[in-house]
Amino acid sequence: MRIIKLFFIVAILLVMFISPAGADQKPPPRIEPRAVVRMMDNRENVVLINVLSFLECMDSRITASLCIVCEEAGEKASMLPQDRNAKLVFYGGNTPVEADCEIIREAQRKGFANLYILKGGLTAWKRAGYEVESVNRIPRVLWPALKPGNLKRWLNSAPGALMIDLRSPAAYQSNHITGAVNMPLVSLHRTYKDLPWDRPLLVIDVDGSRSFLVASYLRRKGFENVHRLEGGMAAWQAWNKGVAP
Amino acid sequence: MRTRSSSGRGLCFALLVCLALGGILPTGIVQAAGDSSGTPRNCQSCHNDALYKAGFQASAHGSNTCVSCHADITGLRRHMTGENKPSPVNCGSCHRDIASRFRKDVHYIKQNFQCQDCHQDIHSIRKSGEGFKVAVVENCSQCHSREDYTLLGHSGALLKGNADAAACTDCHGLHNTPYYDHSLERDNTSARENYTRRCRSCHADVKMAKRNRFSTKTVASYDDTYHGKVLNIGFPQRVAGCADCHLGHNVLPKKDLRSAMHPDNMKTACKACHKGFHDRFVTFEAHPDPLDPKRSPVLYWTNAFMIALLGGTFALFWLHTILWWRRTYCDKCCEGKAGFIEKTILPECREEKQIQRFPVRDRIMHVMLILSFFTLVMTGFPIKYYDSPWAKILINLWGGAYRAGLFHRIAALVLCGLFLYTLWLSLQFLFPKKQFRGSLQRLFGPDSLFPNFKDLKDIIGMFKWFFGKGDMPKFDRWTYWEKFDFFAVFWGMTAIGGSGFMLWFPEVFSYLFPGWMINVATVVHSEEAFLAAIFIFTVHFFNNHLVPNKFPLEPNIFTGRYRLEALLHERPLEYERLTAEGRLDAMKREGPGFWTQLFASVFGLASLMLGLLLTGLIFWAALFY
Numbered sequence: 001m002r003i004i005k006l007f008f009i010v011a012i013l014l015v016m017f018i019s020p021a022g023a024d025q026k027p028p029p030r031i032e033p034r035a036v037v038r039m040m041d042n043r044e045n046v047v048l049i050n051v052l053s054f055l056e057c058m059d060s061r062i063t064a065s066l067c068i069v070c071e072e073a074g075e076k077a078s079m080l081p082q083d084r085n086a087k088l089v090f091y092g093g094n095t096p097v098e099a100d101c102e103i104i105r106e107a108q109r110k111g112f113a114n115l116y117i118l119k120g121g122l123t124a125w126k127r128a129g130y131e132v133e134s135v136n137r138i139p140r141v142l143w144p145a146l147k148p149g150n151l152k153r154w155l156n157s158a159p160g161a162l163m164i165d166l167r168s169p170a171a172y173q174s175n176h177i178t179g180a181v182n183m184p185l186v187s188l189h190r191t192y193k194d195l196p197w198d199r200p201l202l203v204i205d206v207d208g209s210r211s212f213l214v215a216s217y218l219r220r221k222g223f224e225n226v227h228r229l230e231g232g233m234a235a236w237q238a239w240n241k242g243v244a245p
Numbered sequence: 246m247r248t249r250s251s252s253g254r255g256l257c258f259a260l261l262v263c264l265a266l267g268g269i270l271p272t273g274i275v276q277a278a279g280d281s282s283g284t285p286r287n288c289q290s291c292h293n294d295a296l297y298k299a300g301f302q303a304s305a306h307g308s309n310t311c312v313s314c315h316a317d318i319t320g321l322r323r324h325m326t327g328e329n330k331p332s333p334v335n336c337g338s339c340h341r342d343i344a345s346r347f348r349k350d351v352h353y354i355k356q357n358f359q360c361q362d363c364h365q366d367i368h369s370i371r372k373s374g375e376g377f378k379v380a381v382v383e384n385c386s387q388c389h390s391r392e393d394y395t396l397l398g399h400s401g402a403l404l405k406g407n408a409d410a411a412a413c414t415d416c417h418g419l420h421n422t423p424y425y426d427h428s429l430e431r432d433n434t435s436a437r438e439n440y441t442r443r444c445r446s447c448h449a450d451v452k453m454a455k456r457n458r459f460s461t462k463t464v465a466s467y468d469d470t471y472h473g474k475v476l477n478i479g480f481p482q483r484v485a486g487c488a489d490c491h492l493g494h495n496v497l498p499k500k501d502l503r504s505a506m507h508p509d510n511m512k513t514a515c516k517a518c519h520k521g522f523h524d525r526f527v528t529f530e531a532h533p534d535p536l537d538p539k540r541s542p543v544l545y546w547t548n549a550f551m552i553a554l555l556g557g558t559f560a561l562f563w564l565h566t567i568l569w570w571r572r573t574y575c576d577k578c579c580e581g582k583a584g585f586i587e588k589t590i591l592p593e594c595r596e597e598k599q600i601q602r603f604p605v606r607d608r609i610m611h612v613m614l615i616l617s618f619f620t621l622v623m624t625g626f627p628i629k630y631y632d633s634p635w636a637k638i639l640i641n642l643w644g645g646a647y648r649a650g651l652f653h654r655i656a657a658l659v660l661c662g663l664f665l666y667t668l669w670l671s672l673q674f675l676f677p678k679k680q681f682r683g684s685l686q687r688l689f690g691p692d693s694l695f696p697n698f699k700d701l702k703d704i705i706g707m708f709k710w711f712f713g714k715g716d717m718p719k720f721d722r723w724t725y726w727e728k729f730d731f732f733a734v735f736w737g738m739t740a741i742g743g744s745g746f747m748l749w750f751p752e753v754f755s756y757l758f759p760g761w762m763i764n765v766a767t768v769v770h771s772e773e774a775f776l777a778a779i780f781i782f783t784v785h786f787f788n789n790h791l792v793p794n795k796f797p798l799e800p801n802i803f804t805g806r807y808r809l810e811a812l813l814h815e816r817p818l819e820y821e822r823l824t825a826e827g828r829l830d831a832m833k834r835e836g837p838g839f840w841t842q843l844f845a846s847v848f849g850l851a852s853l854m855l856g857l858l859l860t861g862l863i864f865w866a867a868l869f870y
Contacts (some may be wrong), residue, residue, distance in 0.1 A: 136869070145390060212388070
């Protein structure tokens, strides 16, 4: 009986340490844009993966990149190349790609050995002067942003207004402007149809850098009264110290 | 936007009509379809909105054909049937320079903007001419809230038609608005440099200032502060540029509650760099004017005092030096003509007995004093004269402004240590073994460096000797100029050291003094440093080394020994006193060894030459920059 108990304990420990799910995967190293270009020039098998939202990826991405959002790893994991020796370079916008991004974990689980995160993301790539492509570019619609200090006045003047929080559900759960609904940017190209056509909309992102594209997208889709919060939640919190309007 | 959508629908409708009529093409259209020249007239057969007819002809691009831009429309028939859809226009094929700059523009990098996003009226765009700046503001305001900008004085002047007033692009650039990642220090530094340069380009422009009745002193006074000097020397990482205090668009008058310059709000700006200061810290003048007694009376009078101190000290001692040199040179010439040979160069002079003048402790202290003093001068004066050609070279010799600042502070601490140790030695001299009896005699005695009545008589006697009205006074152990050197260090250390610590720890001192005392400290530190450096490199060097009978170097501070002959000649009272007291024989020593002499010569001469070189550089900067 004692031997059986011991066997189970050892077996459980082995499973914990050996199985990929329990393994403590190291985050992929960060790589400079110049180094990626050098690998491409050397005709190495480099696959670039844009983990931004579908809208952003279609609008601007490094040429021939795959568009796989972090959160959609399960659905799009099949898009990863068959060659396990391929060098996968993940990139987002300016903010660094999180090491716990699901598609990176999925690639690690599948046994890809050469994973990298592009340092500085698409922004650094552009700053370095390298080309990008626009598969389905969203023409920009020019419209002034709403300052956090004017939000309360605007809400009073537009009582039916709907605030759309574009951040992840986790970020929305941690804090949000009272009355805002969560509609993550990663799935907005599918969910925008649920938005009311006749109400003023206010799009809110993390720091104001992505809401411009979303506002343009929604306007092109026929929503005529779309506004954006300047500086996003970061500016709102800085201005208001988290107090609801 | 509605107008644009309508025009878009109109275009589509026109295209559909053209397609529908494709089977029964009128003669004119058939001719047009056969002609792929892409002249506006051909295209306007379908694209017949007013925009493309009158608008395009009068636009900046009116002299072009349609295919000049829509170059990929190669077959009109295929285009009309929808097979040949035009791809986005590449404006860079003509506007290469703009396209090249735009690739570094924040709108491209962060928002993936293309030309047509801002220039949506591209088919009717006209050269703005005089209204260019207003057009720029209107264009930028399509996305960016105009709220901040309209608060500015710039906007009001611009709308009144003042072409000098800053539009968005004057500060942020046109087609090259830089992108700054504020999480990167190098980007923050670049931003600070860029916006300070942009502000300066107008606010330091004398002609523009005259036209618009503002003062360029704003820039000049900023440049005279620690912030300005360090930024200008090429180290903007840790100092405030214009936008750090004025917070971007907020350049409202100081009295306005919304102004970043309002004392209640200024704390926010100061806190970005300074931590833990008292509220009175914000009374620091970022644009001080030491020549305006009404605005800053204490600063004005401090500056006046320092100028008087410099003027008085140099006037007296340079006159003393010139007269001394003239008298000694004349004497040497006379001796030379009479056939006398300088004894010091005779070999037997090196063999003769010497007198111990300085113990090893004093010699080490002097070497440390020289090293720390040179370090302070070579790291501090490039900041004082940041715009002189040698400033950046000297700073780079230290490995940049940050390291230079570090060395400056280390040298300051060494000097402070020497100063405190000297103070301790002075107390020991006055109260040996804690004996207070006889301290007054010691204080005014011949071994003391404290000035006494004889020094006054020696000064008068010396001036008489300069003019041939009497013999050179007989000196004892310390001459009056040596005593002045010693006490100048006490005064200098209090002034430079005190003000230096205030500049080093401004937040701490804000609990003792108001913020404007930092401005006072800046003036004191800067002017006193000038006085100390130039005094040492001219007066001290001459009195002790360059005077003709000692030229080129008096090494006794390094060797510690003094020639008996020199003692007899230069300090006869000391010689007589030592002889009378029977102490002379006990103080006799052999001449210094080879290595001591070599060190004394090399280190001493190198210090002299470096000092003279620095004097030249300082005068160059002071006179021409």
